[in-house]
Amino acid sequence: STAPTTPLAERLHAINQGLSQWIDQHQPDEISVERVFVQANRRSAMETAQAAGLALTLAAARNIPVTLHTPSEVKAAVTGSGRADKAQVGEMVRRLLRLKEVPSPADAADALALAICHIYQSSMRAKIVAAKQ
Known part of the structure; x- marks a missing residue:
C-alpha cells in the first residue's frame, strides 16, 4: 500500500518493487489481476490500471500466465x-x-x-x- 499523497511515479515504483520481490519470493504458477473498468472516479481507475499494468509486465517478464477477472x-x-x-x-x-x-x-x-x-x-x-x- 502506498500513501495517496505520494507522487504517482514514486507510488508505481514502490508497487513495482514490492510486486517483483513478492513474485520472486513466492514464485506463483499463475497470476490473476482484476480487469479495470472506468469508474465514476476516472483518475482512480487510471491509477489502478497503471498498477495492474505493472503486474502484467512483471508476470510476462517471468513467463507467468496471467488471467484477468x-x-x-x-x-x-x-x-x-x-x-x-x-x-x-x-x-x-x-x-x-x-x-x-x-x-x-x-x-x-x-x-x-x-x-x-x-x-x-x-x-x-x-x-x-x-x-x-
Whole structure:
C-alpha cells in the first residue's frame, strides 16, 4: 500500500518493487489481476490500471500466465451475486477461508476474493484437487 499523497511515479515504483520481490519470493504458477473498468472516479481507475499494468509486465517478464477477472466475476464467484457490495464480499471471504475476522483493509479482502475466483475458474482448481489426493 502506498500513501495517496505520494507522487504517482514514486507510488508505481514502490508497487513495482514490492510486486517483483513478492513474485520472486513466492514464485506463483499463475497470476490473476482484476480487469479495470472506468469508474465514476476516472483518475482512480487510471491509477489502478497503471498498477495492474505493472503486474502484467512483471508476470510476462517471468513467463507467468496471467488471467484477468472482472469485478462482477469476482463477486459472483465469492458471493453468488455479481452485484454484491464490499461488505458481502468480505464476509464471504471470511467464511470461505474460515477466518475469525473479515480481512482488513478492504483491499486485502478484495485480493483474497480475486484469488478465490481464480481458483474456481482456472486450472488451479484441478491442481488443488490433485494435491489433496
